[in-house]
Amino acid sequence: MKKNLSLLFAAAFVFLSLSACGAPREYASDFFAMDTYMSSKTYGTDASGAVKEEAERLESLFSVTDENSEIGVLNVKGSVKASTETVELIEKALEISEKTDGALDITVYPAVKAWGFTTGDYAVPSPERIEELRALTDYEKVDIDGDTVSVPEGFMIDLGAVAKGYLGDRVRVILKDSGITSAIADLGGNIVTVGDKPDGSPWRVAIRDPNGDGSVGVIEVTDKCVVTSGGYERYFTDENGVKRWHIIDPATAQPADGGLLSATVIGEGCVLCDGLSTAIFVMGAEKAKALWQSEGGFEMILVTKAGEVLVTDGIKDSFFLDGGSGYELKVIG
Ligand code: ADP
Ligand code: MG
Secondary structure (H helix, E strand, O other): OHHHHHHHHHHHHHHHHHHHHHOOOEEEEEEEEOOEEEEEEEEOOOOHHHHHHHHHHHHHHHOOOOOOOHHHHHHHHOEEEOOHHHHHHHHHHHHHHHHOOOOOOHHHHHHHHHOOOOOOOOOOOOHHHHHHHHHOOOHHHOEEEOOEEEOOOOOOOOOOOOHHHHHHHHHHHHHHHOOOOOEEEEEOOEEEEEOOOOOOOOEEEEEEOOOOOOEEEEEEEOOOEEEEEEOOOOEEEOOOOOEEEOOEEOOOOEEOOOOEEEEEEEEOOHHHHHHHHHHHHHHOHHHHHHHHHHHOOOEEEEEEOOOEEEEEHHHOOOEEEOHHHOOEEEEEO
């Protein structure tokens, strides 16, 4: 009888620990940071405080609207002694600028500001002003000397196209360091995943339909970043009825028109994905395809104005088009 009881206890213990393993507790949180809504879900361990704190810490370094941030000081004074993190992120952005032939350009800020995307006071600048803005946009003029970053008179930097990506990379490190093996965070359109879902299946990330409230499809990923840039979130309609969005073509100092409605980049490093998604939105499908073929290291989902969803070969089996979306799926080989 005693033996039977201890067997029963042993069985109960195995059952309890298995069920604890099978369904770890979910900790969800949402918050506002870096001018956007963010959320996180971690399993087994609560890390929501750490994610929010990191977002706020980085905001205090990179914010363009805070004159006391490192970028704020640089934009007011033309020069700043910056933290290693800021210097390294600027260097990384400049590397992506090289790769994308200047489609990503952190010196585009005077144009972003003139079009009103910082304040919401939207305006189409005059042709003369556009010429001035073009002359104030050139990533090659950013000078880094040790920890001092400088720009020529009138130039300003905006890390908005890569900052949430950097947060994504940091969040992954923070979560993994706390022993978390399953998590997902939405950092304002930058989706970061750690491992798989708690049940062992891949994370399923919906890609928003730029023309509506639904999605164009779903991508399954494990331990990756999924970053989307699009013209559908921050825009205004000008007096000719043309949508003018917050992603600027550095070559024209005007809202980019590369024929895309959104560009999603999937890969390991979130800074690269974030920088590339912005650049690819500017470049359009043809140049993006050439970049994918020559550089590799990332996959993409492009939603075109022509109603197509273009997915690269490496994810053709993990992307599932939403049947009712009305888009035509094509694979980039
Ligand atoms: P979001 O921040 O909306 O997720 P992005 O990552 O594409 O989108 O970044 C867009 C932001 O980056 C803009 O709000 C602007 O501040 C800045 N930006 C706009 N165009 C460019 C560009 N061509 N290169 C670098 N930064 C840009
Ligand atoms: Mg970006």
